[in-house]
Amino acid sequence: MKNIAFLLLLITIPLKAQKTYTGRVLSAKDSTAIQGVSIYFDGTSLGTISNAKGYFKIKNTASNISPLIFRSIGYTTQTVPNISVFEDENFPIVFLQESIDELETVILETDPWTRAHKLRVFRSEFLGKTKAAGKCKILNEDDIRLKYSPSKHTLIAYADKPVIIENKHLGYIIEYELMDFTVKYSGGSSGLRLVDYTFFEGSSFFKELKTKPKKRFIKNREDAFTGSLLQFMRALSKKELEAHHFRIFYDKFEVQPYKYFDIQPDADFTKVTMLADKISILHNNQQSSIIYKSPFYIDQFGNFTPTRAFSIGGFMGQSRIARLLPLNYGL
Template sequence: MSRFLVLLLLGFYFQLAFAQTEKKSINGKVIDAATKEPLPFVNVFLANTTTGTSSLADGTFLIEGIVIGKYDLIASYVGYKPFSLPVDFSEKKNGYTKEVQLTIELEQEAKELLAIVVREDTVNWARNFEDFKKHFLGETHNSKKCRILNPKDIHLYFDPKDGVLVAHSKKPIEIENLALGYKIYYYLYQFEVNFKTDLIYIFGVPRFEELVPNKDRQAKIWQRERKQGYYGSVTHFTRALRDSSLKESGFVVKKIFTKANPERPPDEWLNKKIKQLRDKNKSNVLILSADSKDSLSYYMKLRSLPKQVDSIAKKIYTGAEFVRSNKETLENINGKYEVVFDSREEIEYLNVVRRKYTEKQKSIFHFLSNSLTIYSNGYYEDVRSLFLEGYRSWHEKYSNILPLEYLPPLGK
C-alpha cells in the first residue's frame, strides 16, 4: 500500500450522479466592497467544473446551464481576497430556486500582505518542484502527459527540521493535461507534505477548460482516458455509495476494526521479562543465547510491535446499511473501510508497492465524521472528513481528476 495518507481537499471535486434536464442559473454583479464600484473581468465560476464566466465592464455576470445539486461559487480577481459561496440547487432543500441573484463584494488584500515574500528555498527549488509535482500531479500514467505552465509562480519552501514541504502561489497554477484534454486553473489555498508523518494536505479550487482536439482520433483517446479514469475513482465510489449500489458498481467494501495484536504479549509480562534479562546483563550489552527466545533483543522486538492491528470484517457493504436522515445524508459512517475495485492497478503503482505484478485496486477509506452528505451532483461535505490510503491516495491526483459535470458514456 502507498505509505502516504491523503486528506481529500482537492477542491470539492465530486461527480454528477444523474443526468438532469432542468438547468439553473446564477446572475449578479461584482463590486469593490469598500468603494462599491463595479469590478470588470472577474473570474466567476463553479469550483471544479467547466462552468463559469467573467464579469462585464459594469461588473455584471451570468452563469447558465447549471445542473441540480450543490456547488461552490468562486470569484477571483488579482489584488482581492478570493470569494467563495456554497450555492444549493437541491430540489428538497430549503430555498430551492431556479435562479440565484446576488451581489459579490470583493475585499482588497492588505498592502502589507501583498508585499509578503515567501521564504523560498531557492537553492533547492528544482528538487522541491519535482516533489511538488510528484504529490500534486502524481506519478500515474497520465502524469507523463501533464505539465505546469507557470512553475515560477509557485513558491516552495522545505523545512528539513520538520520534514515539511510547503507551496504557495498568488496566481492560479496552470496545468495542461494532454492525457484527458483539459486545461486546469488551480487556485491553491494550502499545499503541505509532511515526510515524517506521511500526511499530505492539498486544498484549493480548480477551474477546468476543455482543450480542442486536433483530430477525431485525439477526441476518441480523451473520451477513452476520461472513462477509464472515472471508474473506480473516489467520485465513482461516492455516487455508488449514495445510490446504495457499491457491489453493482464493482466495489467490494468491508469495515475495518481494530483488535489486540495476538503476536504481542501484555506489557506487564514483557516488562518483567526484559527486567529479568537486563538484571542478568548488567553491562546492558545485548547477547544472544542459544535460544533466541531467551535473549533481550527478542523481547524488545516483541514490545516494539503495535498493541492493536486491523481486522477486516467479512460483511460486504452495498451502501444501504447506513442509516439515512434523508436520501442525501448517511449516518454512522465514521470508521475505516477496505475498498477494492474490480480493475487492475496501473503498472506505475508497482514502483510504490515494490511488487512485480498488478492486483485489483485496493484502498482504505477513513471517514472521520459520523455523517456524510452527498448531493445529487456528487458534491459532498465535509470534504475534510475523508482520508485515503493505498491505491487511491496514489491515484487521486490532478493528472486524473475530472470536472464535476463529467458523465461516463453508458456501459463500462
C-alpha cells in the first residue's frame, strides 16, 4: 500500500477568549521598520500585515501549536514556534534577514525526465487525484524547480517563493511555502515505476477567493471536512470518534475506538501515543490507515506535531492540497 505523510505544512471545540499577539518587524541589516510583512498562523486563515512602523497585531481564539510565520519579498521567511513571546505588550521585535540567492544543489547525473513530465507528477502528487484537484490551478509554476534522480528513483521539488494555488472547489487562494517535497519510486513486477511514498511539508496561509464564499464553496468545504484527517484529529483529542462516525480496525477486525490510543489531555494540548504500529480507519465506507512512528500532540485546531510522527495512507492521504482546509475551519 502506498503510504503518504504530509504536513497539514500536512483541522466541535469550545471557544476560549481571544488572545492578542503583538510585535514589531525590523530589518536585521539596519533595524529599520519593514512595512507590509505577511504575518500569519501556519495552516490557517488568521493573518495580518505590519504597518509603516513595522508594528502588527493579530488575534487568535484557540490554543494552538501553529507557529507564526513572517514573510516579505526580499527577506528570508522566519518561523517563530514560541508564539507566547508575542503576548508581551512591549512589542517584541522580530528581525528579518535579507534573502540571498543560493546556488542550486548540483546533482551529478543526467535528469532524464522533461520538465513537462515532472510538472505533471508534481501536480498529481501535490494537488491530488480527486475531483477537487481538477478545480485547482498553480498560478506560479515557473517558480517551482524540479529534479529527478534516476539512481535514487526520487523526484524532489523546491521553490524560493510561495507556491500559489487557486482552489475553485473550496474557494481559497493558498500561499504554500514548500519546505520539502519528495516522491520516491519503486519498481513493480512488470518493470513499471510505482510510487512508494510521497512526502511534502510547508507552511500555508488561506485567503478567501471571493469576499463572500459561494454556497457551493461552503458545501464543498463541509464535504472536505467530513472524514478528513483534520476532523479525525479533533475527534481523537476529545474522544469523540464514535460521535463523528470513525471506526477503528486492527488486523482487519474492528476494535473499541481507543483500545490502541493512549490519550493524555493537558490544558491546551493532547498527547497521543499509539499502542499499535498500524491501525485502519473507516468513515462512511472511506478507508484510511495510520502507520505509527512516535507520540504526537494535538492542539485545539486539530493540528498535530511532529509532522513525521506517523504516515497516512488511503482516503485521508489521497486528499492532498485540493481538499485541504485552514486549521481554523469551523471554529
